[in-house]
Amino acid sequence: MxxxxxxxxxxxxxxxxxxxxxxxxxxxxxxxxxxxxxxxxxxxxxxxxxxxxxxxxxxxxxxxxxxxxxxxxxxxxxxxxxxxxxxxxxxxxxxxxxxxxxxxxxxxxxxxxxxxxxxxxxxxxxxxxxxxxxxxxxxxxxxxxxxxxxPQVVMMLAGGQSPHLRVALATTHLALKDVPAAITADSLARTLDILHADLRSKFGIARPRILVTGLNPHAGENGYLGREEIEVISPALEAARARGIDARGPYPADTLFQPKYLEDADCVLAMYHDQGLPVLKFASFGHGINITLGxxxxxxxxxxxxxxxxxxxxxxxxxxxxxxxxxxxxxxxxxxxxxx
Structure with a gap:
């Protein structure tokens, strides 16, 4: 080998x-x-x-x-x-x-x-x-x-020049109008389980730290801009933590991708394709990679x-x-x- x-x-x-x-x-x-x-x-x-x-x-x-x-x-x-x-x-x-x-x-x-x-x-x-x-x-x-x-896989991109920057997706190639319905407590649970397991086995990270974005602007702003964070994402993260997964959030996506937050993370889980990947591709396009987990x-x-x-x-x-x-x-x- x-x-x-x-x-x-x-x-x-x-x-x-x-x-x-x-x-x-x-x-x-x-x-x-x-x-x-x-x-x-x-x-x-x-x-x-x-x-x-x-x-x-x-x-x-x-x-x-x-x-x-x-x-x-x-x-x-x-x-x-x-x-x-x-x-x-x-x-x-x-x-x-x-x-x-x-x-x-x-x-x-x-x-x-x-x-x-x-x-x-x-x-x-x-x-x-x-x-x-x-x-x-x-x-x-x-x-x-x-x-x-x-039954379920997870798409993750990693920055070649910034190995700590890893962005996984809760949904992949979907029209934007179809994303909210695709984000369920069950699908997020499976995604977080896959992320946690593969970050351990494939990347050798003993206790992966996963930061999770919200779906809506400002992570829903306490329900005023959408209730997915309150009704779906937060309960899924709480359940994941009960299973021993260090999943934190949901965070507003527009402010999460800063060094002061990312230095404390092994992976960011974004809710949809164009929420997380533009940031990573801007940081490392041509030196990043796509990894299929699960x-x-x-x-x-x-x-x-x-x-x-x-x-x-x-x-x-x-x-x-x-x-x-x-x-x-x-x-x-x-x-x-x-x-x-």
Whole structure:
């Protein structure tokens, strides 16, 4: 486990995913063995154009299933070949390649659940391409929960340059009008249980301190701006504390993200996507990561999208900093769980 084996899905082939995956896997090859899942021909060509010294060796899905991973030397990246249906044009989406992208994710999950991979790291994909291919898809987080039969997961982003800044979400990709109904005492209880457990097991924090935002401006201002804090959030936090979880709040979100509060916290739980994530992305965009908690496997990802415009401009324009952080974080979690 000093050099854990990670599955690295290369994401949307027309985006920057293949490039940042190759660059991160190559740079960290002496620390981590990244098994890339994507179109082998595309990755081999990109690797040669990025660095002529970068060696790539491909194996078929069937060969991997039958015989496992071959023992290539450290200076050779392994690719499990998931061929695209149509030639890739950088920056140009093609729905006919959507199922090949989804296949990489399915294989990574299968490998992680079987023990072949210690964790999975995902490059950004394009939701619309998968939906246009005829598969209902709302995002990595929701899909991973579905295929692993996990009733609830928690999305958390962490700042790469400020490791103490972690922001988890009580709800994920929902329209704003649907958020209040989705925040219930039961859902908050499950979210806090997952946060507490995974901060302990995956991050090695003995007694996690979780600060929780309110839903409404000024945390409802004693009911004048909404009663969710009084009727749902505060009782859920009181119940969590009775279970031994150090959950504090609810706090007004507009003033919570200050150093004097955050220095006393291991994680902030925000009520919805655009309440907590803009703060974290402002502080660490390009060096932050996305982590899915509650799964029966370790999954990290970058904090950005497919950047089709950068891909269209050619290799060398994308920053792989977030992918480096995501790979290192997944490897650290895998080592920690192995020791436990």
């Amino acid at each position: 000093n050099r854990p084996i990670l599955a690295l899905t290369c994401g949307e082939p027309a985006g920057i995913g293949p490039e940042i995956s190759l660059r991160a896997a190559w740079e960290l090859r002496h620390e981590v063995r990244c098994i890339l899942l994507g179109d082998a021909a595309l990755l081999a060509q990109s690797a040669y154009e990025i660095d002529a010294q970068m060696r790539v060796a491909a194996i078929s899905i069937q060969a991997w299933r039958n015989s496992g991973l071959p023992h290539f030397p450290t200076d050779c990246l392994t690719v499990i070949d998931c061929p695209v249906a149509e030639p890739v044009r950088p920056g140009v989406l093609d729905a006919r390649n959507g199922r090949a992208v989804l296949q990489t994710l399915d294989l990574a999950v299968q490998g992680a659940l079987s023990g072949a991979f210690a964790a999975i790291v995902t490059a950004p994909l394009q939701k619309s391409t998968i939906n246009d291919a005829g598969v209902a898809f709302t995002g990595h987080t929701e899909y991973l929960a579905e295929v692993t039969h996990t 799964l029966p496997l370790i999954r990290t990802s970058v904090d950005h999208g497919t950047a089709l415009d950068l891909a269209a401009a050619g290799l060398g324009h994308a920053d792989h900093g977030s992918m480096l952080v995501a790979v290192r974080a997944a490897a650290d979690m895998a080592r920690r769980q192995k020791r436990a």
